[in-house]
Amino acid sequence: MKKIINDPKRVVDESVAGFGLAHADIVRVEVDPIHVVRADAPVSGKVGIVSGGGSGHEPLHAGYVGFGMLDAAVPGAVFTSPTPDPILAATKAVDGGAGVLHIVKNYTGDVLNFETAADLAAADGITVRAVVTDDDVAVKDSLYTAGRRGVGGTVLVEKIAGAAAQRGDSLDQVAEIAERVNANVRSMGLALTPCIVPHAGEPSFTLAEDEIEIGIGIHGEPGRDRVELEPADRLVDRLIEPVLEDLPFADGDRVLLFVNGMGGTPLIELYLAYRRAAEVLQQRDITISRSLVGNYITSLEMQGMSITVLRLDDEMIELWDAPVQTAALRWGR
Amino acid sequence: MGLDITWAVDWVRRSADVIAEHRLELIKLDREIGDGDHGENMDRGFQAVLPKLDDLPAGSTPGDVLKLVATTLISTVGGAAGPLYGTAYLKGAGVAGSATSLDGRAIAAVLTAARDGIVLRGKAESGDKTMVDAWTPAVEAAEAAASNGSDVASVLDAAADAAAAGSDATIPLVARKGRASYLGERSAGHRDPGAQSSALLLRAAADAASAAAGA
Numbered sequence: 085m086k087k088i089i090n091d092p093k094r095v096v097d098e099s100v101a102g103f104g105l106a107h108a109d110i111v112r113v114e115v116d117p118i119h120v121v122r123a124d125a126p127v128s129g130k131v132g133i134v135s136g137g138g139s140g141h142e143p144l145h146a147g148y149v150g151f152g153m154l155d156a157a158v159p160g161a162v163f164t165s166p167t168p169d170p171i172l173a174a175t176k177a178v179d180g181g182a183g184v185l186h187i188v189k190n191y192t193g194d195v196l197n198f199e200t201a202a203d204l205a206a207a208d209g210i211t212v213r214a215v216v217t218d219d220d221v222a223v224k225d226s227l228y229t230a231g232r233r234g235v236g237g238t239v240l241v242e243k244i245a246g247a248a249a250q251r252g253d254s255l256d257q258v259a260e261i262a263e264r265v266n267a268n269v270r271s272m273g274l275a276l277t278p279c280i281v282p283h284a285g286e287p288s289f290t291l292a293e294d295e296i297e298i299g300i301g302i303h304g305e306p307g308r309d310r311v312e313l314e315p316a317d318r319l320v321d322r323l324i325e326p327v328l329e330d331l332p333f334a335d336g337d338r339v340l341l342f343v344n345g346m347g348g349t350p351l352i353e354l355y356l357a358y359r360r361a362a363e364v365l366q367q368r369d370i371t372i373s374r375s376l377v378g379n380y381i382t383s384l385e386m387q388g389m390s391i392t393v394l395r396l397d398d399e400m401i402e403l404w405d406a407p408v409q410t411a412a413l414r415w416g417r
Numbered sequence: 418m419g420l421d422i423t424w425a426v427d428w429v430r431r432s433a434d435v436i437a438e439h440r441l442e443l444i445k446l447d448r449e450i451g452d453g454d455h456g457e458n459m460d461r462g463f464q465a466v467l468p469k470l471d472d473l474p475a476g477s478t479p480g481d482v483l484k485l486v487a488t489t490l491i492s493t494v495g496g497a498a499g500p501l502y503g504t505a506y507l508k509g510a511g512v513a514g515s516a517t518s519l520d521g522r523a524i525a526a527v528l529t530a531a532r533d534g535i536v537l538r539g540k541a542e543s544g545d546k547t548m549v550d551a552w553t554p555a556v557e558a559a560e561a562a563a564s565n566g567s568d569v570a571s572v573l574d575a576a577a578d579a580a581a582a583g584s585d586a587t588i589p590l591v592a593r594k595g596r597a598s599y600l601g602e603r604s605a606g607h608r609d610p611g612a613q614s615s616a617l618l619l620r621a622a623a624d625a626a627s628a629a630a631g632a
Contacts, residue, residue, distance in 0.1 A: 138454075138495075161461075164454045164495045192595050196500035196538060200491070222599075229598040284444050284453045303452040305596060308603070 085285050092282040096139045096159055103146055107411045110150040114177065117170030120146040121156040125178045131249040131258045132156070132178030135187040135242055136171060137194050138163040140281070141302055144239065144381045147412030153246035154187075154410070162281050162384070163303040165193035171201035175210060183211035183255035187242055187262060189234030190218040191303075213255055215262040217241050219271045219392065221330040222299030222308055233301045236344050236392035237269035239380050240404075243413065247406035265400060270330045272323045273390030275300045275307065275346060279383050298322055302346075302383045316353070320360040323391040328368065333395060335369035340376065340404065342392035347382035349389055354378065361391055374404055380412065419518030420569050424629045425482035426470055431621035433463035439617055446610040450597035454496055455610040462494035462502075480513035483527075497595060498611065501539050501548060508534030521572040525556070525563040528576055528619075532556045539594065546592035546604060548611035555580040555619055570630045573623035580616040587612045 089095050100120065104113030112123050119136075126132060135145045136158025145157035155178035160166035175184050184205065188198045195216060202212040219237030223229055245262035253261070275297045278287035281304060288304030291297065296319070299307035311322075333339065343358045345351070358377050365372055373396055381390075394400070407416035436443075436459045443456030466489045473481065483506045491503030509531040513519060519527065532552040541547040558579035562572040587609040595611070597604040 138452075160495050161454065161458070163452045164458055165497070165499075167492050167495045167499055169492045191497075192539070193496035193499070196497055197495065200500055224601070229601075230594055230596065233599065281453050283457050284448060286448070288448050288453050301596075301599060303596070305452050305599060308599075308601060 085280050087280070087282060089282055092285075095282045096161055099139070100146065100159055103411070110409065110411060111146070114173065117167075117173050119156055119158045119170045119174040119177065120149050121174065121177045122149055122151070125155050126180040127155070128180045129182055130180045131182045131253065131255050132175070132180055132184040133187060133242070133246055133249055133258070134158065134171065134174045134178060134184055135238075136160065136166050136174070137189050137191070138165055138303065140384045141381050143412035145242070148239070148242050148246070148410045150408070150410035151417060152250045152406055152408035152410075153242055153413065162283070165191065165197045168197050168201040168204060171198055172204045175201060175205045175212060176208065179210050183213065185245065185249070185255060185258050185262065186212060186214040187238065187245065188214055188216045189238050190216045190231050191233060192230050211255060213259045215241065215245070215259055215266060217266050219266065219269045220273075220301065221270050221326050222272050235273060235302055236271040236342055236381055236390045237266060237394065239376075240269055240340065240342065240392065240394050241265045243408065244400055244403045247403035247408070250406065261399070261403070265394065268331065268395040269392060270327045271390050271392040272327050273300050273302070273346065273388060274298050274319060274323060275383075275386050275388035276313070277348065277387040279304045279347070279386040281384070300383075300388065302381060304383055304386065316356055317360040320357050320391065321364065324361050324364050324393070327391060327393050331395065333368070333370055333393060338371045338373040338396045339365065340374040340394040340396055341365065341372045342376040342380075342394070344381055344390045344392065345379035346386040346388035346390065347379055348385045348387035351378065354389060357389055357391075373401060418569070418630065419520045420479065420524065420626055420629060421518050422477055422479055422482065424625050425479035426473075427625040427628065428622045429463070429466055429470060429482060429486060431625050432618050433467050435617045435621050436460050436463050436614065443610050443614055446608055446613060450592065450600055450604045450607045451610060452596055455498060455614065458494045458496050458498055459614055462490045462499065465489050465493040478513065478515055478517050479519055480510045480515060483507075483510035483513055497539070498614070501535050501611075504534040504538045505531035519569065521563040521567055521569040524569055524572050525559040528552075528559050529556050541594040544590060545594040546587050546590040546597060546609045547594050548609070548615045550587045550590070550609065551580040551583040551612040551615035551619070554583040555615075568630070570623070570626040573619070573626045577616070577620040577623035580619040584608060584612040584616040
């Protein structure tokens with residue numbers, strides 16, 4: 085294992101400290117318990133938005149803290165949900181009197197810890213609502229699984245809900261639009277290589293030189309199928325077809341197409357993949373109204389990508405275009 | 418003879434030891450069908466409990482120790498294991514109450530409450546390839562032994578053996594809850610890490626009871 089780290093147990097603390105120093109104009113880092121809040125938090129009268137989860141997905145979530153997006157992010161240990169204490173501290177820190185929305189990716193640990201923190205916040209008189217993202221079509225949503233995972237769609241939920249809160253929407257309105265985005269977004273990912281959790285020191289799974297995993301999540305967990313490496317266009321088809329068929333997306337839809345890198349795949353390959361994804365959408369008469377390409381929700385140094393498609397309406401487009409000033413997304417301001 | 422505060426503290430120390438000793442094994446099991454953090458998280462949690470044992474006020478009961486473990490695990494472990502084990506110890510503490518000594522029936526009731534807490538929080542059933550598959554056989558064995566009038570060390574011994582067998586029995590199962598469920602059929606052939614850590618903790622409880630009985 086070769087990594088730019090000191091003590092594996094201090095990776096998250098030291099990285100978050102650096103993040104705070106680098107972006108002191110946007111965020112404030114609180115330690116013990118660790119959480120990252122907007123520099124001007126709490127914003128009086130505005131709905132606060134808190135997200136969080138295991139670390140290793142950077143820039144998710146701290147990279148999205150700032151004007152027009154999240155008010156706080158709670159980083160857990162690598163690939164491990166944070167505990168209720170820092171989630172509660174972050175919730176209190178961003179409560180501007182209009183209530184707080186928790187955006188939670190659907191993993192058993194994240195849901196349980198955020199639920200506990202929400203109960204504790206309610207006991208302190210803070211109104212909390214939670215929206216659980218579950219956009220990964222690779223997982224069967226049935227009684228026989230923990231339900232679909234929250235993956236790429238989470239970034240889009242955070243941007244759009246963040247803009248709604250920034251323009252002054254009520255907690256119920258912000259939760260409603262977050263639910264609406266989640267209901268209209270679907271994703272699927274693949275990995276060319278596994279990743280190595282620093283304290284584990286070994287890859288989370290092994291792949292032969294010519295093998296890839298289809299349907300991976302973002303925690304280094306293996307996917308559902310292992311197949312031979314194929315040309316990019318075929319790989320894109322393997323992801324986008326289940327995504328489009330699931331909602332289903334129909335001709336005439338306007339969408340946001342999001343091609344995301346898993347951390348170890350260069351932009352040259354992501355844009356190459358975007359080219360094919362755009363082609364497929366065009367063939368189906370689906371209009372790409374907005375796009376996002378880059379490493380926005382990652383799995384450490386994993387090579388791979390995910391494709392996310394969101395069916396847009398006018399309000400979502402307006403909120404997507406609204407100004408945002410965070411470490412990882414910044415426009416219009 | 419019942420189990421008192423000395424046993425409870427010894428159980429926690431033995432738990433911390435056994436989790437530290439099996440940290441890499443739990444990480445490896447979790448890497449196969451989960452995300453590889455279980456051993457690390459459990460080790461962090463139990464290591465955090467140890468220094469707090471020294472601060473327990475005089476007159477503390479086994480229930481107080483269980484409550485201390487619960488609150489510490491909830492605030493340090495994270496993942497699903499933190500809330501699940503935290504709830505288990507908290508529910509167990511509730512049943513232990515302020516008793517200074519726990520006999521076989523009382524211990525069986527503590528284990529039952531702990532298992533019920535895990536089921537309530539995690540919504541898993543037997544056969545879902547989770548911690549519940551170690552806990553439910555353990556509870557059944559403990560209740561059977563207690564109603565036969567076995568001494569408390571034998572009750573915990575029966576529970577620990579059943580939990581170990583329950584952990585073994587998770588190997589062929591297809592996971593239906595937790596992160597391993599994402600793998601579908603591919604989760605078969607691997608031991609559930611939560612069932613294994615549960616078996617280790619219950620074995621530590623039984624060993625502490627045997628040591629107390631021999632003392």
